[in-house]
Amino acid sequence: MTAIIETSGLTKVFGSNGAAVHALRGIDLRVDRGEFVALIGPSGSGKSTLMAILGCLDKPSAGTYALDGRRVENLSGRELAEIRNEKVGFVFQQYNLLPKASVVRNVELPMLYAGVGRKERRRRAQEMLERVGIPEKAKVLPAALSGGQRQRVAIARALANQPALLLADEPTGALDQKTGHEVLDLFRDLHRQGNTIIIVTHDLSIAATAQRQVEIMDGLINVEAAA
């Protein structure tokens, strides 16, 4: 098995001294290529903090992190941004689409940063929109879409650079249950097609459909739950 994620003793402290918040207190996590993991745990337990570090959006205070075989815990902000764009697709609860850009432009954006040419960008963006089931929405603005459709655009964008790792932090949190389960079905399809996925969810029926559940409690992995 190839590890996509391997962390050892990851900690994250926000603030300092009297005001310090120890959001992560020593996370050892390994995720192999092709896994589908659900990250669960109470509000405030450190899930989003961990996802931000795994997605190279933030750096740990201490510990090591190898992403797809490369140590990243000590990279500069710029190097981290490069790795993130190349290796990680991130899906957020609130979609984070650019409101003034058409759907297809939103999907093209990570490829623009990666230096993919205009024609190839458009071709791949259209292909991703087909994969998430909304090819006919390419030209509209995000405001014209339902929540579920917006999340599909965000997923297409996350897939644009064929990332080694797809991270989704409560991707169904803003959707009604039926739409949430449809979006989850899409993640399951993407998993079957070979993608490595970590999804944060409060919905235990969603977590139950993942291959493996990892529970975070107070900044640590709950080892009993994992066993």
Ligand SMILES: Nc1ncnc2c1ncn2[C@@H]1O[C@H](COP(=O)(O)OP(=O)(O)O)[C@@H](O)[C@H]1O
């Ligand atoms: N930027 C930040 N500054 C200060 N504290 C933060 C910051 N981000 C998160 N925290 C704190 O870290 C802890 C974990 O938060 P978070 O990772 O968002 O939890 P979860 O996603 O599991 O709800 C919480 O106590 C939260 O208040």
Ligand SMILES: [Mg+2]
């Ligand atoms: Mg969170």
